[in-house]
Amino acid sequence: MIKFLIKGLIRDHHRSLFPIIIVTFGTLLTTVLYSFINGQLNDLIDSNARFDTGHLKLMTRAYDKLSNQIPNEFALTGVEKLIESLNNKYPGYNWTPRIKFIGLLDVPDENGETKNQNTVFGMAVNLIGKNSQESERFNLDKSIIRGHIPEKPGDILISEELAKRMKIDIGHSVTLLSTSSNGAMAVQNFVVCGTVKFGIGVMDRGAIITDISDMQFTLEMFDGAGEILGFNKNKFYIPSEAEKIKFDFNNHYLNKGDKYSPLMLTLEDQNGLGEYLQYINVVGFIIVGIFLIAMSIVLLNTGLMSGIRRYGEVGVRLALGEAKAHIYKSLLYESVLIGIVGSVIGTILGLAITFYLQEYGIDITESIKNSSIIMSNILRAKISFVSFYIGFIPGLLATLIGTAFSGIQIFKRQTASLFKELEV
Template sequence: MFSFILKGILRDRSRALFPIITVVAGVFAFVFYLGFMDGYVDSIIRQNARFSTGHLKIVTNAYAQEIDQKPYDLGFLEIRDELVLWRKDYPAFDWLARINFGALLDVPDSSGNTSGQGDALVFAIDLLAENKDLEYDAMNLKKALLKGSLPQTAGEILLSDLSFTKLGLELGQSASLISSTIDGAMAIRNYRICGTVVFNTEMLDRGGVIIDLADAQELLNMPDGASEIFGISRNGKYDKKLFRQVKADFNMRHGGNDEFDPVMLTIEDQYSLGTMLAFMDYMLWVMNFAFMFLLGIILWNAGLMNGIRRYGETGVRLAIGEEKRHLYLSQLYEAIMIGVLGSIIGALAGLGMNWIFNHFGMNMTSYNRSSSIMSENIIYTAIDLKSCLLGMIPGIFAPLIGSALAGLVIFKRQTSQLFKELET
């Protein structure tokens, strides 16, 4: 019976084309939407983990209390030995010492007077130490480098390309960073601009400066210090359960009550990201459900329309002696086949579109300009089986339900009335 129905669907285009197109369009839109949303949330997590929160982060108790202000004066000092220990205890993560601080980027003229000035968001990371490759990967530095080269010696910095252009600088030129030491005194040091970077993140590309950790420790008078120790999961995955376990273990073994004792935080504990991610997760489910519901109604309606459109055909089939039950079941099988066929084509088309945007990305720069959420300017859609399966659910079941309801009318039809109906 399946091969008979399949032949009917393939040969009689006027009967199946519209329902299949409807299913294909609905499933395609749903799969693409899921891929985009998953890609967007992944981008938020990835970008925050890289630049702002890590998957895990170790800070002092005092720092944790005011973490939104990034008070590096409450960070760690002489942290080298502890860092070696933590790296040994938790090898599933790369542990990276960093200092983030605000500064003024001051460009001198030939006589040493200020010729240009701009706000700088400084990221101090290990650019020259043994583990520099970890930072290169975590910050995606090689990919972000637009002009010049990565720092090779102390005293070299990378500057956001936007600031570089705005201040009219040249590679190799000297600029001063003006900030405050950990004691609150003014700190000024000169650096050589060796390259420019573009991170495709609006907040960083506005005034980001990348400096070697040792240079920042000297500038801020923080010997062997770090304001934050980032823990980046080696497999790059956001594993909520694992992160919570590591956090609990660390805080039990190394935590304390002194204001400068270490405390571990997960990505969810910082900058209200936990609330935001939970809310986005919840909203994603609500939107998924709403989308699936709407798609279901459209496809159900298509199934109903199909049933009504073929009212005459069912009459003929009954008139020539086909059983009502057989006729009803054949319509259900047909609906399933239309649903499956349409869902497969729609899911493949959705996956294809997701692959294109996964490969080339979707430019969201203009949206991000007005957004306070840290995500990449180029969003790469996610490709996974989950979005395909979720998209196929309404694609298969909605036409089936539509046909099942529309087909009930078969059982109400009287054989004696059929010829009269056919005459009209």
Template sequence: MLKFLAKGLLRDRTRSFFPILIIASGVMLTVLFFSWINGYAMMLIAENARFETGHVKIVTRAYKELIDQKPYDLGLMNVNERIEVLSSEYPQIYWQPRIYFGNLLDLPDKKGETLSQGEVIGFGVDLFTDSYEQELLNLKEALSNGNLPTKQGEILISQEVAEKIGININDVITLIGSTMYGSMAMHNFTVSGMVRFGIQAMDRGAVIVDIADVRLFLDMEDSASEILGFLPKYNEDTTFEISSIFNKKYTNKDDEFSEIMLPLRTQGQMEFLLATMDQRMGMFIFIFIFVMSLVLWNSGLMNGIRRYGEIGIRLAIGESKGHIYRSLILESLLIGIVATIIGTAIGLIFSYLLQNYGIDMSSMLKDAKVIMSTTMRAQVTPTSYFIGFIPGVFASVIGAMVSGIGIYKRNTAQLFKELEI
């Protein structure tokens, strides 16, 4: 039966060419859109995890209340001991303490008087124990001038800030801020290098210092703003599961400094962004199926008119209406599958191109507050290979099912009269 139908479709190309063209185009767009949304989501997750959220994050309850302000005075204490415990309880997770701090960067003249100043956002990360944070923050690739810090007291400054304030490599600058206890704090650092991340939120004013220096500077001995946890591979369900177990064990509602674990998705605007993307994808597939079904319904009707005689003869020689209807659906299934394969293949080619080369969106992200790469890329995943089958095959089959209803409206008694015409 299938072979017979396939031969029919190949020999009578008017039956298959336009439906295949329509479905393949739609499937190609679906695959490309899915891969692009996927790439955007993966980029958003990866970039935010690296710089901001981790896959999970541990903070105090008091800190969580004001988390947007990064109040390091409400941060975690006895951090080294805590990381040892966490490492034994969750060996699959890599734990990294961080301190985020807002500061005034002051460049002195030869007399020690202020030459120029600017506000910066400081990242206190472990630069020397191992290379994990350096790799996580992509520091080697981000280095635009000078070297990475090799000893305590050295600092990395965003290229944009350095140019704005007039800082050169090996200049001694002073960071001015408040200690964990609110006293004014000043600390001198030597500029070892400048970085450019390609992320507006970072390039606008980030400075990166070893966490030991920050602890000394801000009077935060063995303390941290947050402890970030990184799974070998991000899995949303795992982050929720681990957080739930951790919070049951460690979060105490009566102690504002008890710890709370936050999965990536619940942090900042991530929930909103990821949910919006899921909705957009679902909406796109629904609209695609709906519109394609209408188009294919129309195409089926046109085909029905063109094959009016053929179906009439088939009915006249005794083929049941149900059999004809099923054969039309089977035909549409074949068309759907073939078109989806063609559309998926073309969609994947474009997706891979977008994955490898990306599109520079820096001009559109000048004021972005979310940590986001300025180059948008697609991300091809195993799902990209079959996501097109849902709208492609469904639209084709639904279109055939709706247009094929006309078969049941044919009056057998009128057939010979119609065929005479």
């Protein structure tokens, strides 16, 4: 009997091919849309964590209060010891110091006179030190356009866009003018060793990167750092875990009266990211939810139409002696089969498109050229565990429910009514 029904299913394209195409399409769209929103969310977290917030960030209370002014006079001191203690207490995280600064980059001509000047935003990170993962975090290997990563003190990386604007080439000397942690003027010469493009508008417009030792010397922050960032060793931001460490650390240093006492913040505590992530989560949930419902209604309707279309066939089968419950079950089995086949094909195609969007993405550089948010210029999707099954919700469930609803009519209608519908 099963073989007989499957034969009919395969031969009748209205019962198999067309519903499968609709289910496939619905599943595909659901998978891609979900993965795309997931990709944006992950990208936002990842970019912010790598370039600015870390999964956890440690600074002084005063630095936190004025953080938008980059107040290096309130920087942490005794950083080496502090990192050692953090490594011991929270071994699941990598802790690394950073100094942010702003300044004026001066390009001299052959006579030592100013040829070009530009304000810059700088980051001093541990590039030369042993076991540093900062180069990897900034994805420097892939972001280098010309030259190489700093290998020795005095090397500096500048953004490709800035280099072009200031007509700087590899090997050129540049002078950075900034303010030391004591409020004095700080001047330091560097040699441009490479140019970078991160694909993040705010960084690419005018950022420079140096090794932290250079800026500790330049800004007179010996054994100091504006911030210490903590990164989960498994590379993922886990809010509950980060929150727990923050709570534990801050409880230990509960000296609110001392503006130099350290304060730990999670990624979500910084730059309004918590609210933003929540907002994106809610919006994403609503979009995916609306889409899921819309697709479910379409597929439910397909199930209904398929059931109604077959009233005639149902009438014949009843007349030939098949029980209503048996017919109902066979309709449900068919819809499960169609739902599974369509959902599997749709999910595979959806994952293939998602993979393409994950690897190559959509370039929106032009649209965000003036944006100050740390976000990637390339919108990417991300395949997650949920991507593998979310399409099955409309694909399988809605098809099944649609058939179940239409099938109920078999029980509601008098057998003779179904029988009469044959006489058309």
